[in-house]
Each structure stands twice: as structure tokens, then as C-alpha cells.
Amino acid sequence: MSFFDLALFKKDRGRQILLLIFLVALLVPIMDRNAYRVDVLVNAGIFMMLALGLNVIVGYAGMLNLGYAALFAVGAYAYGILNTTLGVPFWLGLPLAGLAAAGVGMLLAFPALRLGGDYLAIVTLGSGEIVRILLNNLDGWTGGPNGLLGIDHPTLPFGYDFGVASAPYYYLVIVLIAALIFALKRVECSRLGRAWMALREDELAAGAMGINLVWTKLSAFGIGGFIAGMAGSVFAAKQGTVSPDSFDFVVSVMVLAMVVLGGLGNIYGVLLGALALSLLPEFLRGFEIYRMLIFGAAMIGMMLFRPQGILGEAHHRAEYSRERRRAPRIPMKPSAGPTPGAAT
């Protein structure tokens, strides 16, 4: 009993801390009026979204993906094209961009149905490049290397325009990250989340447990893609322009580094990793040309001394003990074959 109470307390404290961080985060643009710093935080926030999305594919489902920037690009261009050609407003473009990237993500997942590990990494690397090159060359749709210009900023009712200031985007990103944490926490402790993790741990055994491997892999790529697409549309709306160089291979690698550095499969670790890797180059500006050298050394040191990431995966997902506490003792139906506990 005391164990369960403890777990409940810990869980509640975790929620309190989360709420506190959220409230403090809301105050940042008010306390700090430096536009550059807020802008850096908005970009960090977009990377946090990307890291959360890639974590679904790599962290939960264990499929190495080196082409994640492609899905980010699809989201950004989807909103960009929809907005510039059809005048689709941002609030409709956001979910549509998510859906477009989810669709492309699932399409790119087909190699994952047959390949794993290093081979999959190479294929995703290739497909990521293909998407970028397509964006570069489909001039009629994407504007080629010049990109798309004049994408609308988000607006709110009563004529409020997000414009070019950073603060409104900061709040937008904060709200989206909070929603993603909320949703992903639910998925993590569900039939779907467990299926992803089982897939990561042992594909053969997962199949023998009745998990549809095809659908489970596609869903991980789809949901990871959806998140990247939303991040992409925020990026496009904030910049007002998109061009292919923003979705370089380096972006894929950075997001992967954030996920690994933060702790594969741990939502908070991944967020922390994304924040750290986004802000570290800024803090290192004092070192001038040695900046990226120190940045690289910090990453190497991190992997040497804490390979499981800043926060390892939370093995003891408190949800199970918490729900166990509430779980009513429902008697088994007599036909249910192996009903231990009912008799013994």
C-alpha cells in the first residue's frame, strides 16, 4: 500500500513541477524583452517538437531514421503551398501540414517494413535527400532554390496578426509542446505505445504476441511525421518564407543527437536534450571560432560518460502502479482460459 501511495505522490509532484516549468516559461517573454533571445527560444521550441516526433520513431519504436528533416520540410512546404496558392489560414494549415507529413512519413516507412538497423538508417538518409532535392527542383510548386515567399503569419480573431515579433510564436510553440507532452504521455502507457516498444525490443517476439508489425511501424512513422509536419508549418509561418537549405541533412542529425543525448524513449529527456543542444551554441558564443569545437567535444563527452542520455528511459512508468491502485477486481469470465488468481 505504502508503495503505491509513494508512486502516486511522486506522480503528483512530477505534475506540479511540470506546471511550474510551464508557468515560468510563460513569463519569459515578459521578463526578457530581448527579441533575439526570445527568437532563439522559439527555434529551440521548434526543435523540441521535432525531437518529440523523432522520439516516437527512434526512441519508442526503435527504427533509426536519418531523414527526419524531410518530414519537417514537407510540413513547412505543405503549409507554404496551401497558403500561397489557396490562401489556407495557419490554423487550418497546421493540421493539414501534419497530415501531409504523416502521409509522406508512412510512404517513407515502407522500406522499414523489410529493413532494420543500419540498413534502414541508410535508406532513410537517402529518402530524406530525395525529398530535399525534389523541393529544389520542382520549381513550379516549390519555387525551387529560392523557395516560397510571402507565406502568411498566423492571425487571431479581432485582427491580431502574429507578425514578425517572436513573442507570439513563443507562446504558440509552448502551447503545442504542452499538448504534445499531454498526448504522448497518454500514448506511452497505452496499447499502441507498448506495441512500439515491444517492436523496438524484439520484433519476432512482438509478432508472436499478436502485434501487427506493418501497422505498428507505419503508425510510428505516421505520428512522428505528423509532429514534424506541425513543427514545419510553425517554422514556415514564423519565417514567412521557406527554402530547401533549411532542411539539410544536418537538421536530421541534430534532431537525432537531441533525442539520443536527452535519453531515447523519455519525453522529458528528449525535451531537455533539444533545449540543451539548441541553446549551447548560444552560450558558447564567447568562445568565437572554437564554439563548434567545444560543442562537439561536449557531445562526445556526454556519450562517453552518460550513454543512456541525460534522463534514461523511465522504466518504472508510474501510471501502471497508479491505475493498478484504482483497478477494480473484476471477476474473470469462466470461459477465459488461463485465469490464474481466480482459482489458486
Place this chain on the structure above:
Amino acid sequence: MKPAEIAQTDLLKLDGVTKRFGGVCALEDVSFRVRRGHILSVIGPNGAGKTTLFNCITGIAAPDTGSVLFGDAQTCLNRLSPFNIAARGISRTFQTIRLFRHMSAIENVLVGAHTQLGAGLWGILTRARWVRIEEERAIGRAMRLLEFFGLEDKAHETAQNLPYGHQRRLEIARALASDPKLLLLDEPAAGMNPKEKEDLLALIRAIRSRGVTIVLIEHDMKFTMPLSDRVVVLDHGRKIADGTPEEVQRDGRVIEAYLGQREETAA
């Protein structure tokens, strides 16, 4: 003791199953039936094709010829994927433990219950009432399964940190979570000490008494003979004997192929 009277129909029927890997014939024209409620042991020397047989039943390997028929409807399992076969009520353990190593014991069992749950993405995100109830039931049921296997205090332990004997039992618990009609155990007693084997024997009997049909692969004759209703003996991919433990132990070919000089000790 032997519930043969209760159910006379066959649950699983293998008909001329052949499986080749290149030039090697892992299984050649193997046929036998498993009666509902029986415990059937598959024995044979190393490399006799026992695990291949399990792989053919569970869809991990497709038989080249012959058919695997299951259930009342005699569904042919030959071309089905593993997850489809699992959903039809066949569950298995593996010769080398294949737990989800970085997940807790209870999560392993909950993955085993995958086919029992129906929540989709929308239900999960909105945490619909029926999804919550389903999940709570699954957790309660997983807990009781763990209790049955004496693992209730290890529920939140990471699987890879459990001692070997517990991992073996957890694998059976995971297989049972899907509420299978047929349970395939691939050398469940491998690496266990005599005391653990004794406990396992009792557990397997208890599982059978709940109406689960069991097919098991085992090397240890002392372990399988008192447990089994029927024994199938494989050697070099061929079935060389099929009968009650007593019949098999008297069979000349079995003694030659498998028991060798240890006839007296095994009997």
C-alpha cells in the same frame, strides 16, 4: 487426471508438413494431431526439427508443403502472418528467452495482452471511458497472472534485471496474457535446477487444468514423461514415434535414436 473425456476433438492438426532450408530438410512429412486439453511433448535429439516445427505452427516459417490446421473451423495457418496466428489463439515461448528486456515485467505481460485490447489512437488520446476500463482490467489481469507465477513483487522490475528462472516464468505469463487456446512452450525447463523444474511442472499442470492445450518441446525425459498425455518423437526432421509416454518409451526406434543406453533411467 487426464481430461481426455472432456474434449475429444482435435485442436491442432499437422498434415504432411515439410520444411527445407536449402539442401537441409528440417521437417519431412510430419503429421500429428493435438487433442483439446492435452499436453503433448515433442522430443528428439538436437537438430531434429523441433523448433522449426514450432516456427511452422506460429507462422515464423511457412511450411513448403503440407498444412497446419487449427481450431474448430480447421483454419489453415500456412500463409498467415505470426500476428494473425497469435490473434487466433496460439501463443508461444522461445527456446532462448525473448522478453522485451527494457520493459517492466507487467509491461511485458500487457504486451502479451495486445490482442485482448482494442484501443485505437483516438480512444487513447481522448482516454475514452471504455479505453480506461479496458486498460484497468488488463492491468488487473496482468497483475493476477504475475501473482500466479509468483512474480507479483517484481511487477515493476525491468525484465532484464530478473533472475533467469523468473524470466522463464515471465515469458510463460506473457504468452498466457493473450488468453490462448494453444500454448507452445519451447524448452521451458532449459537451464532450470531440479527444484525450479518441479515448480514448473506444477505450473504447467495448473495451466492445463484451466483449459489450455499445451505442446511442449523438452529434452529432459524425467520432466516430460509424467507430464505428457502424448509424445511425438522427431529425428532428423522425421516423426519416428507418436503415442502415450509408455508406448514411446518402449518403441525400439526411439530408444535407438534418442534414449540410447539410458533406457532404464528414463523409464
